[in-house]
Amino acid sequence: MNVGKERVDIVVTTITQKRTALTALVSSAGAIEIAPPILLTASDYFDLAGEEFGRRLLLTEGANGKQYCLRPDFTLPIAQHHLTRKNASPAAYGYLGPVFRQRKSGPTEFEQAGIELLGHVDAHKALANVLDFTSSALNIYDISAPRMRLGCIALFETLLDELQIPPVWHPRLRRRFGNVSAMDALLTRLSAPHTQIDTGVVKTRQQLIDEITQKMHEDGLSQDVGRSPHDIAERFLEKQALAAATVSPKKVELLRAFLAIAGPADEVLPKLENFYAMAQLSLGDAYNTFRKQIELFSQVLPKSKINIETAFSPRLHYYTGLVFEIYGNSGKVLVSGGQYDRLLQALGAQQKINASGCALWVNRLEAQREVEGKQ
Amino acid sequence: MSKIVIAVPSKGRLEELTREVFANAGMALTRPGGARSYQGEIVGHDDIIVRFLSAGEIARELVRGNLDLGVTGEDLIHEAAENGAESVIFAKPLGFGQADVVIAVPEAWIDVSQMQDLSDVAADFCAHSPRLLRIATKYINLTRHFFATHGIAEYRIVESLGATEAAPASGSADLIVDITSTGSTLKANGLKILPDGVILKSEANLIVSCAATWSKEKKNSLETIVKMLGGEITPQYQAL
Numbered sequence: 001m002n003v004g005k006e007r008v009d010i011v012v013t014t015i016t017q018k019r020t021a022l023t024a025l026v027s028s029a030g031a032i033e034i035a036p037p038i039l040l041t042a043s044d045y046f047d048l049a050g051e052e053f054g055r056r057l058l059l060t061e062g063a064n065g066k067q068y069c070l071r072p073d074f075t076l077p078i079a080q081h082h083l084t085r086k087n088a089s090p091a092a093y094g095y096l097g098p099v100f101r102q103r104k105s106g107p108t109e110f111e112q113a114g115i116e117l118l119g120h121v122d123a124h125k126a127l128a129n130v131l132d133f134t135s136s137a138l139n140i141y142d143i144s145a146p147r148m149r150l151g152c153i154a155l156f157e158t159l160l161d162e163l164q165i166p167p168v169w170h171p172r173l174r175r176r177f178g179n180v181s182a183m184d185a186l187l188t189r190l191s192a193p194h195t196q197i198d199t200g201v202v203k204t205r206q207q208l209i210d211e212i213t214q215k216m217h218e219d220g221l222s223q224d225v226g227r228s229p230h231d232i233a234e235r236f237l238e239k240q241a242l243a244a245a246t247v248s249p250k251k252v253e254l255l256r257a258f259l260a261i262a263g264p265a266d267e268v269l270p271k272l273e274n275f276y277a278m279a280q281l282s283l284g285d286a287y288n289t290f291r292k293q294i295e296l297f298s299q300v301l302p303k304s305k306i307n308i309e310t311a312f313s314p315r316l317h318y319y320t321g322l323v324f325e326i327y328g329n330s331g332k333v334l335v336s337g338g339q340y341d342r343l344l345q346a347l348g349a350q351q352k353i354n355a356s357g358c359a360l361w362v363n364r365l366e367a368q369r370e371v372e373g374k375q
Numbered sequence: 376m377s378k379i380v381i382a383v384p385s386k387g388r389l390e391e392l393t394r395e396v397f398a399n400a401g402m403a404l405t406r407p408g409g410a411r412s413y414q415g416e417i418v419g420h421d422d423i424i425v426r427f428l429s430a431g432e433i434a435r436e437l438v439r440g441n442l443d444l445g446v447t448g449e450d451l452i453h454e455a456a457e458n459g460a461e462s463v464i465f466a467k468p469l470g471f472g473q474a475d476v477v478i479a480v481p482e483a484w485i486d487v488s489q490m491q492d493l494s495d496v497a498a499d500f501c502a503h504s505p506r507l508l509r510i511a512t513k514y515i516n517l518t519r520h521f522f523a524t525h526g527i528a529e530y531r532i533v534e535s536l537g538a539t540e541a542a543p544a545s546g547s548a549d550l551i552v553d554i555t556s557t558g559s560t561l562k563a564n565g566l567k568i569l570p571d572g573v574i575l576k577s578e579a580n581l582i583v584s585c586a587a588t589w590s591k592e593k594k595n596s597l598e599t600i601v602k603m604l605g606g607e608i609t610p611q612y613q614a615l
Contacts, residue, residue, distance in 0.1 A: 047507065047531070050528045051530055051531060102457075172495050175498040176526050179526040182525065186494075221565070226543070227549065317501075
């Protein structure tokens with residue numbers, strides 16, 4: 001599969017010609033062009049991404065009371081489509097069409113194009129295809145030296161294991177990753193996680209479970225639907241047993257030092273290596289993979305200005321590896337993408353399915369050309 | 376069209392207290408047609424048209440700019456539109472209709488006593504469960520904004536238009552965001568308020584619509600009304 005390998009070499013000048021070239025790229029060798037419905041079930045987005053993404057949906061209600069939304073992106077419906085296919089063989093999907101989002105200024109319609117590579121065993125090769133596609137698209141719009149920002153979810157998640165951060169903190173740290181202030185507050189709590197609670201008589205786990213069960217029964221709360229008496233008792237004990245879940249100040253400092261690493265790619269890689277040496281950690285698989293990915297970016301987009309930010313994350317839990325954003329003159333994102341190997345499982349797949357892709361903001365790419373033309 | 380349109384609550388305690396505040400300021404509201412009429416006036420102020428509407432409708436129409444001025448709860452402005460509060464000027468808090476929009480969790484959640492606990496619980500919950508933590512509320516915009524400032528994204532809102540306090544017991548949500556004045560209804564339903572989970576301390580306000588059309592005459596009328604009710608003309612008014 002060589003999506004985007006064929007460079008579009010015809011000279012294209014007008015917006016219409018560029019659009020034709022982009023349409024050709026989207027349906028180029030190996031990619032299945034796909035046009036999911038514009039009207040989608042809203043709850044799929046809320047279930048996957050929560051309210052922070054949900055607030056940006058354009059909602060409407062059916063006569064059956066069910067909530068629908070206008071397509072806010074292509075990734076979710078394409079991933080769902082992939083899962084309905086009988087043989088889950090690797091596939092590449094290309095798309096181009098309108099998406100709808102709620103903005104501060106009001107509802108907005110704009111066009112997105114992109115590809116999704118789902119189920120490819122060789123993740124590096126899939127990412128290379130995504131980048132080739134990106135490069136071809138930028139080429140259509142005469143953009144050769146864009147600014148870009150790279151991050152890597154895997155580096156952060158691996159570090160939690162390597163520093164032996166107590167597992168109870170992992171989901172909490174992962175969910176706050178990418179939000180600077182929330183992460184900062186959480187890191188401050190890591191070394192002194194909970195304000196001392198007045199525990200009175202120390203109770204056993206079973207005593208607590210019995211008491212919570214009794215209280216839930218009295219208040220008419222179901223024990224099967226939400227947090228169970230067991231979950232509540234566990235976390236209560238965790239709060240009581242401060243020592244058990246405390247992270248040493250040294251480790252918190254290391255996490256902070258890691259998240260502060262940012263700058264041009266050629267400076268950041270040595271900084272990262274210094275960091276691992278200082279933390280007495282070996283350069284593991286996650287780092288080596290990341291380094292190779294950076295090399296790939298430099299090869300495919302040789303004139304781009306790559307900035308790496310270790311704390312950068314799109315704040316969607318299904319992202320797993322490399323994440324990137326490419327910016328235009330105005331500072332707006334022209335292309336965003338990355339690796340999201342947890343997406344298909346979150347949508348019900350029984351095993352992990354590799355996923356990578358990117359989305360292009362077509363209107364911004366088109367506007368970009370005008371800006372450059374005026375200069 | 377140089378008359379200014381002011382809307383006030385059309386019934387109950389809110390109407391009584393609004394009339395009282397206006398009367399004390401020397402602007403007695405009259406409702407010539409009685410409770411069945413929705414038009415009124417202010418004695419001695421020919422430049423003012425009074426409309427009696429429901430508090431929710433007043434908020435919505437102020438944000439849209441179909442009313443110039445109104446008396447309603449701050450909480451309702453936030454729910455009328457995501458950027459509702461940016462479309463109005465809160466000219467003067469009126470000292471009644473006080474209620475807090477709060478986060479309340481089951482008392483059985485003995486491990487949760489503040490927002491940072493809820494942050495942990497939201498993250499832990501979706502790590503162990505196929506679904507997200509659910510919050511029942513009618514205060515969708517306020518809830519989303521408050522949770523976003525705490526960096527919590529992993530939850531779902533279940534819209535609830537009545538008896539929100541019963542949602543955890545009925546199993547339709549795990550916790551709630553609701554309005555309360557004494558907290559007794561929440562307590563009776565086995566719920567506790569998180570002390571740092573008070574999202575908004577709301578009360579009835581005199582509210583100016585920035586989306587309405589403001590002529591010179593209307594602006595003059597507005598300034599008179601605001602000052603008579605004890606409000607200050609802040610630099611915000613220059614944008615009208």
